Amino acid sequence: MNLPNRLTMMRIILVPFMVLFMLVHDIPYAYVWALIIFVVASLTDMLDGKIARSRNLITDFGKFLDPIADKILVISAMVCMIPDGYCHPLIVIVVLFREFIVSSLRLIAASQNVVIAAGKSGKLKTMSQMLSITAVLFLLSIEYAVDLSIDVMLIANVLLWITAAIALISCIDYIYHNRDMIKEM
Template identity: 35%
Template sequence: MQLNTPNQLTVLRVALIPVLVFSLSYQGFLVDLFSVVVFSLAAITDYYDGHLARKYNLVTDFGKIMDPVADKLLVAAALICLVERGDVAAFAVILLLAREFAVTALRAVASSHGYVMPADQLGKWKTGLQITAIIMLILGWQLWFVSLQVLGLIILWLAIIIAIYSGWRYFVDYMEFRKSHDLGDFQ
């Protein structure tokens, strides 16, 4: 199977995860900068794979499945490494990961009933905030009157609030679909 450019970018994002995990296992000015470059490069591929796929009509089943998986793997890997480093509380990461698993499962169930639940604008905000928070938490620098560590944690908690709210909206949306199609209660 030959992969088109958007799918190659998705595979690159997944391939960068072990490099990121390795670099995040160390701390120091230069290694933190390297980790941010690797994470940022991987995060940028998320924008470009979708953009190119839509612009040039290169949307594939592989991309539809692997793109969101690659995004979740990248963010989860970075956050878990930040827990390991002591930069983020484990329960914060568990909240985000639980939401991701729940929404992914809900979307799969909806799909089995022929209902596609597209990503919404809140999901894009959540992802953008997570990426920003992760970069700030990796660096953790003290800049004049503000610590990137503290600012990163504030932004991460904002992402968690948005994630939980958008997860609830997915659930409500699916329940309305079930009700409008007389699917009854969950079995």
């Protein structure tokens, strides 16, 4: 259990706390705490990869768990936004669809001893999701303290629909770049 893998595990462990703060609005500064936890968890995603590559600590466990930790973090945050209308359920369905398709491609590739690494579109997808969720949580944190004259729900949905579109484009990109493997099935 090296440092990058510990950071990945920490990201997963932080998720229930973020969920608690996002769903229980009676807790003082709930969205502020959710924002802090989400940002810290997102930063561990950046750090674990950089540390693993720079110190040659890349492991099969890390390759397996890191993308799962990202999915748990992002999808949990999006699902928690649904009850208050900050995330449309179709957004989560599109994101889950993409994740199931890409994960299935990776499983098929693994059965053929091929590794499908994260591509640029996948990294863009993850970055857009994390930035959008951070922005929404930031706006909700400010709204808690100050009456904003903006429609946070509209902004949240626009940002998250953009991330859903990027997820869909990323899915198409992964299918296109792995079409030869799909044809062989």
